[in-house]
Amino acid sequence: MYLLYLVCGLLISSCAWAREEDVLEFGDSDFDAKIAEHETALVMFYAPWCGHCKRLKPEYAKAAEDLIRNDPPVALVKVDCTEAGKDTCSKNSVSGYPTLKIFRNGEYSQDYNGPREAAGIVKYMKAQVGPASRELKSIADFEKFLAQAKESVVVGFFEKESDLKAAFLQLANKLREKVQFAHSSFKDILNKQGLTDGVVLFRSAQLKNKFEPESVSYSGTAETADLNDFVTKNFHGLAGLRKSDNQRDFKNPLVVVYYDVDYVKNPKGTNYWRNRVLKVAKEFEGKITFAVAATSEFTHELNEFGIEFAHTDKPRVAARDADDKKYVLREEFSVDNLQNFASELLEGSLEPYIKSEPIPEAQEGSVIVAVAKNFEDVVINNDKDTLIEFYAPWCGHCKKLAPAYDELAEKLKDEEVAIVKIDATANDVSAPFDVRGFPTLYWAPKNAKNKPVKYDGGREVDDFIKYIAKEATNELKGWDRDGNPKTTKTEL
Template sequence: MFLQKIFVLCLFYCACFAKEEDVLEFSDSDFESRVAEHETALVMFYAPWCGHCKKLKPEYAKAAEDLIRNDPPIALVKVDCTEAGKETCNKHGVSGYPTLKIFRNGEFSQEYGGPREAGGIVKYMKAQVGPSSKELTSVQDLEKFLKAENDVSVVGFFEKESDLKTAFLKLADKLREKVRFAHSTYKPVLEKQGVSDGIVLFRPQHLHNKFEDDSVVYSGGAVTGEIQDFINKNYHGLVGHRKSDNRNDFQNPLVVSYYGVDYVKNPKGTNYWRNRVLKVAKQHKDKINFAVSAKDDFQYELNEYGIDYVKEDKPVVLARDAKNQKFIMKDPFSIEALDSFVQDLLAGKLEPYLKSEPIPENNDGPVTVAVAKNFDEVVLNNGKDTLIEFYAPWCTHCKKLAPVFDELGEKMKNEDVAIVKMDATANDVPQPFDVRGFPTLYWAAKDSKDSPVRYEGGREVDDFVKYIAKHATSELKGYDRKGNPKAEKTEL
């Protein structure tokens, strides 16, 4: 038994190292000669201490394992910008880590603009080689193309040259990094499909179901924009498989069922629940979007709804409406419960979920504390111009700013100005405030709270005072418009 465990561990470690070995490492001494050996190469310029690089490294290795077997093969390369690759990184204008660039036959071709996870890297890079639309010369070619990837395929069938074919090929060039395209002009292929001048979107085998057709035929005109709209509308079907690299495809209003979605290890179990979602989705397809997502991949989204861990196999259903408000289906999953939840959501009968700290019992300090539950009161409807800081408790820059904000609050105590702070990690941030880093500051004038302005000025007290004095709706009592203190009036 002990030897068996050792054997399994050896296999595991060998597999890990094999993946690492699929990523080539070049240095200043050999970069130009070795990158020229590859028709297409993706190069990651990195620094060993970089957190984002460490996060990307295993995804990059997984992608390399797949792409090295591609026809033609695509090389994934890494260059250490802190040691043996310094000159190469400088030559190619690397100023941040990781930086990814695509090279063709040794020459820089373009910046990499794709996803940063294995599946997305593979899909993006496969689209970089060969024609944007693969020509199919036999029925076997068509069948092989449709089965080659677990992804949507869009195929054009053209008996002769036409405006539709021209528009199709033009769109293939535009969307080659996102969609698999192929076309055929061969009679047996056209006869097999029963289309002489048309476009068909084929759904992958693992997503076939009884609630929608396995393929959809385009019925619009020879216009690239119309074909693209057709693809966008039908690409994910009634219930799409929402993943890290395609999550932005799914627009609100959206209902997502989170569970153990895994089409590699458990396709039957995955479709058991998806089919139940499909039955409901078919009834509401014109009013709301549906998707399924792997709960482990989207734990951060579950956290946004106050859900730390999903123990049961049944899906957890979460939703966002057109206003981006959040909703939780509280009843255990069933077809009836999901249908009722969707109907109530569309009818506006549900109470939105709001992640919020408790409202402070005492909020009389120099800086007012905002939480999600009192945000309207202390920010949007306070009748004052407002400078608000969105912070994170662990943020070093936020900690440095705290005493500055306290001093600013004291200076603005008798003014028609509110100085506010909010922990954006413990509270939902309402639109239109957009927080992507910490600290993020906004200025919200009292007469236009619906269009706050991001504060990009200095972080010292005087910087804030001058900004507020200049932009205040009414001139401050203690400062002129330039931020200079006004002389105190004395009685005669």
């Protein structure tokens, strides 16, 4: 019995060890020779101290375990740019960490622009090897292809060459990183499907349900664009599985139902809730996009809706309308409550959720503090040219800017110009303002608040004054258009 435990323990230990070892590590001494041994390889150029690299490492290792067993295999490689791989990183123009690049037969092919989580890496890299559409040569091939699908797949049935087949193969190449394609001219497969020149989208076994057909046949023209529209429209079905690597596929108005989605450990429980979502989604087909999503994968998004992450038996629901305004279902999840929520979303009778700090009771200093709830009054409807700083409290560059920004506001306090700041981490930022880093500054002329201009000038007081003097709707009282003082002020 002890020997059995020992053998099992060694096997488990070996499996865990092999998972890490599936990621190959090359350096300057062997990179060129080793990378040439692999038909397709994904290389991560990293620095050990890099936080993003540390977060990617376990996902990368998990993906490597799958991809090394792919047919054909894909090698996942890492190169330490701070030690053994300095020259290799320099030669490959690595300027930030992590940088991921795809190599084919030892030669650089392209930058990797795919997801940074294991499932997404696997899907993206599998699409990089082999033909864009897999040829099915037997009934067994066909059935295995459908059985292994984790999401919708598209299959072409072609007795001979045709315009539809040409369009199909062209689309397969275009969408190879997003969708799995297969085709066949095998007689038994064509007879089984009853097609000689057609295309069918098949839903994966785990997503089949009674509210929509298991497959959808294409009936459009032999044009790639029309075929693409067909795949896009039907790929996710009535309530698709929304993940971090496909979330952009789901267009507004959008209702997302968050819960413990897990088709590996709990497919029955996952479909229990999804079927209830599907029942409602069927009633709003073509009017609202519905999706289900794993709570654990979208905790940040839930926080943006004011929904705190918590393990619960009942799903949570959030939505965005056509104007990207946010809404939250406050009642407990049920089919009736979801149905009413969707109806009111379409009617426009729901009250939007706005993430906002409280409106300041009083404004202290010359810089006006805005929050989401008073942004319209403070910025949009203030009848003044406005400079807005979107900042983060923890941002070092924002802290460095603060004294100059305060001084600027004090100098311009008697002008028809508002100097405003808003904490973009604690307040919603709506279009047309696009904030992707801190600080971000926008100039919003009083007669064109819907077309603000991103400020990319200097960060000293004189830089700001010259810019504002030039761009102000009405000439400033204290400065000419070139930013020169109109009068000399003597300080006592």
